[in-house]
Amino acid sequence: MSILIITLSLAAFFSLYRALRGPSISDRAIAVDIMSILFCGITALMAFRYNLPYLLDLSITIAILAFIGTLALAKYLEGRHLDD
Amino acid sequence: MNRKIIFFLVALILWFLFTFNLNYDEIIVGIFVSLLSAFIFGGYFIEKPIKIFQIHRWFWLLVYIPIFAYKCIEANLDVALRVLHPGMPLKPGIIKIKTSLKTEIAKTFLANSITLTPGTMTCEIDGDTLYIHWIWIKEEEEEKAKKMIAQTFEKYLKRIFE
Amino acid sequence: MIFYYLGWISIIFGVIFNLLGALGLVKFPDLYNRMQASTKCVTIGTCGIMLGIFFIRGFNQMGIKALICALFILFTMPVAAHALSRGSLLFGTKLWHKSVIDKFGEDKKGYSQISKEDEAT
Numbered sequence: 001m002s003i004l005i006i007t008l009s010l011a012a013f014f015s016l017y018r019a020l021r022g023p024s025i026s027d028r029a030i031a032v033d034i035m036s037i038l039f040c041g042i043t044a045l046m047a048f049r050y051n052l053p054y055l056l057d058l059s060i061t062i063a064i065l066a067f068i069g070t071l072a073l074a075k076y077l078e079g080r081h082l083d084d
Numbered sequence: 085m086n087r088k089i090i091f092f093l094v095a096l097i098l099w100f101l102f103t104f105n106l107n108y109d110e111i112i113v114g115i116f117v118s119l120l121s122a123f124i125f126g127g128y129f130i131e132k133p134i135k136i137f138q139i140h141r142w143f144w145l146l147v148y149i150p151i152f153a154y155k156c157i158e159a160n161l162d163v164a165l166r167v168l169h170p171g172m173p174l175k176p177g178i179i180k181i182k183t184s185l186k187t188e189i190a191k192t193f194l195a196n197s198i199t200l201t202p203g204t205m206t207c208e209i210d211g212d213t214l215y216i217h218w219i220w221i222k223e224e225e226e227e228k229a230k231k232m233i234a235q236t237f238e239k240y241l242k243r244i245f246e
Numbered sequence: 247m248i249f250y251y252l253g254w255i256s257i258i259f260g261v262i263f264n265l266l267g268a269l270g271l272v273k274f275p276d277l278y279n280r281m282q283a284s285t286k287c288v289t290i291g292t293c294g295i296m297l298g299i300f301f302i303r304g305f306n307q308m309g310i311k312a313l314i315c316a317l318f319i320l321f322t323m324p325v326a327a328h329a330l331s332r333g334s335l336l337f338g339t340k341l342w343h344k345s346v347i348d349k350f351g352e353d354k355k356g357y358s359q360i361s362k363e364d365e366a367t
Contacts, residue, residue, distance in 0.1 A: 004261045011268035018271050018280075026277050026334040033326060034271060034284050037319065038264060041292045044312065045257075048299050056311040063319055070326040077333035101314065104307040160263055160290050163283050167270040176279055177347040192325075199324035200289065205282050206324075207331045207350060215350045217278050217331065224347055 001049050005042060012038045029073045036066035088126030090136065092118050130189050135245070144243045151236065152197060159202040166219070177221045181230040183212050185238060190245040197237045204233055253301030260294025263287045276342035277334060285327040292319055335359070 012035050019031035040059045047055035095118035103110050135141060166173060185191050195206040195214065203219035216233065223229045267287025274280045296316035303309040335350055341360045351359035 004257065007261050007265055011265045014268035014272050015284075024277060024334070024339050026330055026337075026339055027280065029330060030277070030281055030284065030327070031271060033330075034268065034288050037288050037292055037323070038268070040315075040319070041260070041264060041295050044292075044295055044299060044315070047308070048302075051308075053308040053311060056308060056315060060311070060315050060318065063315065063322070067322045067326055071329055074326075074329035074333035077330075077337045079336070098314075101310050104310060156290060160287055163270065163286055164263065164266045167266050167273060167283055167287075172273075172275070174275070174279060174342075174344070176276075176342060176345050178341075178350045179347065180349045180353070195328060196321070196324040199327060200286060203282065205278070205285070205331065206328050207278075207335055217282070219279060219282055221346050 001045070005045055008038055008042050008045070012042075025073075026077065029070060033066050033070045036062055040066075086134075087129045088122045091126045091129045092122040095121055141244050144240060148240045148244065151240070155201045159200065162202050163219075173220070175220050176217065178207060178215055178217050179221070179224060179226075179229055180213055180215050181226055181234060183214055183234065183238065185241060185246070187245055190241050193241055193245070194234065194237055197241075198233060249301045249304075253298040255298075256294045256301060257298035260291040260298065263291035263294065267291060277339055278331060278341065281327055281331055285323055289319060289323040292316075
């Protein structure tokens with residue numbers, strides 16, 4: 001079980017490399033989005049390992065925040081206002 | 085008004101699945117929160133929500149899920165092989181196809197299904213035209229590309245949503 | 247008993263797909279190819295982890311929450327990728343120089359958005 005969590009952390013390091021290096025804004029945005037979903041997976045695995053159901057609420061919250069952040073940045077890139 | 089009532093029922097069922105116990109304080113808070121969210125967001129719900137209660141649509145949804153899951157796993161093996169291949173076999177490009185679906189939610193599901201299946205990603209929906217980024221272009225004309233990408237999905241989605 | 251082993255297989259394949267998706271995010275040459283690889287692999291990988299937890303735990307509080315989380319990720323990740331790719335196409339991010347065809351730029355902007363040989367993407 002620990003091996004699985006360490007593997008997911010390695011994947012998060014790969015996407016952190018892309019977020020630091022990426023040439024355009026969209027590269028950084030998609031890298032941060034992918035990293036949030038990987039953290040969501042790590043939280044779910046920890047909830048499964050220690051048998052704590054309320055950690056899954058945390059993972060749903062991380063997914064929702066990543067979605068809203070990516071949508072806001074996409075609207076900004078299109079050059080429109082945030083409220084349409 | 086009809087929309088808001090059905091939105092209220094869906095939100096209440098979701099709340100009970102989340103909390104998963106039936107104390108009466110949980111029930112009171114759940115009813116209050118779903119009522120509030122139904123008054124605020126009920127206007128943005130799908131048109132003609134009576135379609136939720138028609139049985140044959142759920143049957144076609146059950147038929148659609150295994151086909152979609154098979155295509156999805158095939159797509160992931162394909163992309164994983166491309167990642168591990170040392171020579172990077174890519175021939176990307178953006179093509180366009182036309183769809184015959186009418187309602188908004190059916191187009192949304194078609195775009196999501198295209199994004200999750202082999203090597204294709206929807207970039208823009210403009211009326212009934214879909215612009216698709218394809219990782220390995222096999223066909224550039226509209227009709228043949230549509231036959232390769234979207235034919236099976238459209239057939240089932242039309243039965244589910246329209 | 248069969249659901250127990252099915253759940254473990256699902257979790258292990260999900261973690262492997264997540265790792266491959268992040269590797270594709272590092273390796274591929276331009277934004278749209280990166281988005282393809284990472285979105286598909288990470289979506290199905292995280293859904294695999296959640297479905298594995300659901301298979302092992304069954305219908306109690308934890309399993310139901312994992313199932314709802316899997317459905318939520320399955321619906322929202324393609325929408326986020328679609329919105330981001332549309333935004334960056336309108337913003338003017340170039341495609342890779344070996345790309346074949348660009349119908350979007352020809353229709354909407356009047357010129358093709360494929361980059362030159364020596365431009366960095």
